[in-house]
Amino acid sequence: MENVGTSIGTTEYNPAWGSYASLKNENESLKLANEELTAKVAWYEEQFRLKAAQKYGASSEKTPGEEQVSFFNEAEKENRPSFAEPDIEEIAFKRKRARKPTGERFADLPVETIEYELEGEGLECGECGGPVVKMSKEIRRELVVVPATVKLVEHIQNIYTCPNCRDHGIKGNIKVARAPEPVIPHSFVSPSLLAYITDRKYSQALPLYRQEQQWKYSGLELSRQNMANWVIKGSEHLNLLYSRLKDFLLKENYVHADESVMQVLAEPGRKATSNSYMWLYCSGEHGPPIYLYEYKPSRSGNHPKEFLKGFTGILQTDGYEGYSKVEGVKQMGCLSHFRRYFTDALKALPKDADASRSLAYMGMRYCNKLFRLERSFKGMPPEERRLERLEKSKPVLKEFHEWLTASEQKALPKSALGKAIKYCLNQWGRLNVFLLDGNVEISNNRAERSLKSFIIGRKNYLFAKTPAGAGASAICYSIIETAKANGLSPFHYLTYLFEQIPNLPIGGPDAIDKLLPWSNELPQSCRITSGQ
Numbered sequence: 001m002e003n004v005g006t007s008i009g010t011t012e013y014n015p016a017w018g019s020y021a022s023l024k025n026e027n028e029s030l031k032l033a034n035e036e037l038t039a040k041v042a043w044y045e046e047q048f049r050l051k052a053a054q055k056y057g058a059s060s061e062k063t064p065g066e067e068q069v070s071f072f073n074e075a076e077k078e079n080r081p082s083f084a085e086p087d088i089e090e091i092a093f094k095r096k097r098a099r100k101p102t103g104e105r106f107a108d109l110p111v112e113t114i115e116y117e118l119e120g121e122g123l124e125c126g127e128c129g130g131p132v133v134k135m136s137k138e139i140r141r142e143l144v145v146v147p148a149t150v151k152l153v154e155h156i157q158n159i160y161t162c163p164n165c166r167d168h169g170i171k172g173n174i175k176v177a178r179a180p181e182p183v184i185p186h187s188f189v190s191p192s193l194l195a196y197i198t199d200r201k202y203s204q205a206l207p208l209y210r211q212e213q214q215w216k217y218s219g220l221e222l223s224r225q226n227m228a229n230w231v232i233k234g235s236e237h238l239n240l241l242y243s244r245l246k247d248f249l250l251k252e253n254y255v256h257a258d259e260s261v262m263q264v265l266a267e268p269g270r271k272a273t274s275n276s277y278m279w280l281y282c283s284g285e286h287g288p289p290i291y292l293y294e295y296k297p298s299r300s301g302n303h304p305k306e307f308l309k310g311f312t313g314i315l316q317t318d319g320y321e322g323y324s325k326v327e328g329v330k331q332m333g334c335l336s337h338f339r340r341y342f343t344d345a346l347k348a349l350p351k352d353a354d355a356s357r358s359l360a361y362m363g364m365r366y367c368n369k370l371f372r373l374e375r376s377f378k379g380m381p382p383e384e385r386r387l388e389r390l391e392k393s394k395p396v397l398k399e400f401h402e403w404l405t406a407s408e409q410k411a412l413p414k415s416a417l418g419k420a421i422k423y424c425l426n427q428w429g430r431l432n433v434f435l436l437d438g439n440v441e442i443s444n445n446r447a448e449r450s451l452k453s454f455i456i457g458r459k460n461y462l463f464a465k466t467p468a469g470a471g472a473s474a475i476c477y478s479i480i481e482t483a484k485a486n487g488l489s490p491f492h493y494l495t496y497l498f499e500q501i502p503n504l505p506i507g508g509p510d511a512i513d514k515l516l517p518w519s520n521e522l523p524q525s526c527r528i529t530s531g532q
Contacts, residue, residue, distance in 0.1 A: 191498030207461040235472035253313035254284040256447035263463040289485030293474040301325035333430035334444035339367035341420035366400040382438030486517035
């Protein structure tokens with residue numbers, strides 16, 4: 001048979017297949033397509049692992065040791081056969097030394113004493129029949145809970161007239177004994193009741209419909225509609241304090257900001273499923289503790305721009321670009337977000353991958369090293385901390401940036417690692433700002449922690465019905481979280497505010513300043529003690 005093919009390598013070439021060049025091009029195209037499909041499959045697998053880790057794995061980003069890269073609490077990981085076990089005497093001594101005496105722990109609590117005596121025949125000796133006398137006492141202490149009690153208070157204003165003027169036909173000479181103004185006119189709600197409802201909703205995350213049920217168990221019919229109206233009207237009083245707190249916040253040199261999604265059902269011109277946002281602005285470690293929430297219907301950068309108008313210091317945020325609209329500020333980034341991207345990249349690794357040899361682990365190590373240095377600077381005066389950062393943190397930052405630049409070409413752009421490296425490089429200019437001022441923190445965790453109270457509450461009540469309700473929530477969260485940060489009991493502080501604000505004289509801010517959470521003129525009852 002005639003040979004119609006030409007040998008190409010080990011394969012017989014058939015002219016019907018086309019030219020050698022076209023086959024080569026087709027082969028290259030198939031290789032490229034295969035590589036692209038392989039990359040897509042790897043990306044989808046990575047996303048699947050990351051979503052599974054986010055849904056079922058631990059949410060904490062803490063990595064206490066350099067060797068810890070596992071995200072599961074496996075007993076064998078912490079097994080140390082050579083680790084010496086402490087003696088029972090050592091444990092008992094440490095526990096005894098750390099424990100407060102019972103009397104000291106309960107010193108501020110009111111005490112009710114119930115004394116038990118022998119009576120009648122019990123006072124006679126069972127052996128000889130003679131009388132017995134007290135020898136000593138055996139005291140047992142119990143903490144007793146008294147549920148919320150409700151009473152009705154009648155405010156009676158006596159009205160006086162002058163009989164002499166009346167007898168002489170002089171009218172209008174009438175005097176009325178002064179009573180404090182009510183927190184809500186023409187309502188039976190008292191300052192303490194309004195404070196109790198507000199505190200339970202915003203400090204203890206107890207929605208009004210659950211409070212309505214609990215009031216029924218106490219024999220009272222307080223509808224959630226009434227309570228909602230009271231909270232909104234109460235927030236109008238608190239808004240005076242909120243505005244004054246904002247004046248102080250804008251004078252700070254350093255402010256944190258963050259935002260979280262919320263849902264408002266009856267927002268004009270928007271679907272009930274649309275996302276609205278609760279924004280948070282708070283002072284730094286060295287300023288008076290101020291935490292201010294603001295509800296807005298969108299995530300537009302115009303909202304922080306408007307709220308922070310007049311602020312000219314350092315603004316610390318995450319990487320959301322909307323904050324770049326704030327004028328006249330220097331922006332500081334967040335190292336926690338740097339580390340979070342590398343943590344996600346670690347979670348996205350295949351199950352059999354050696355995490356400790358991955359680039360994601362190397363990136364996380366740089367972040368952890370900077371955090372360890374920050375912990376060693378804790379408690380230092382701002383200027384001393386700034387100098388320590390320049391000496392110790394700046395070289396680590398330089399090495400970290402060189403590593404990011406070199407690693408950028410090694411990671412697929414759309415992979416979790418590629419996104420982590422890209423985020424860090426894009427935010428690098430903002431992260432370096434902490435070298436300039438010792439007051440600035442290396443992460444925005446202070447703001448993120450503050451938002452947790454709102455997020456926990458949101459999980460319980462899910463949504464706000466109206467913009468007015470969302471705005472009232474922002475004000476109430478602001479006053480309560482600021483009170484907590486200043487060592488105040490939210491319930492007692494709110495009660496005091498609802499008593500005082502309706503009766504304030506009209507004038508400048510002096511009267512409001514006496515009610516600020518750090519004011520020395522607040523009564524001791526507002527401060528947290530072991531008895532509250």
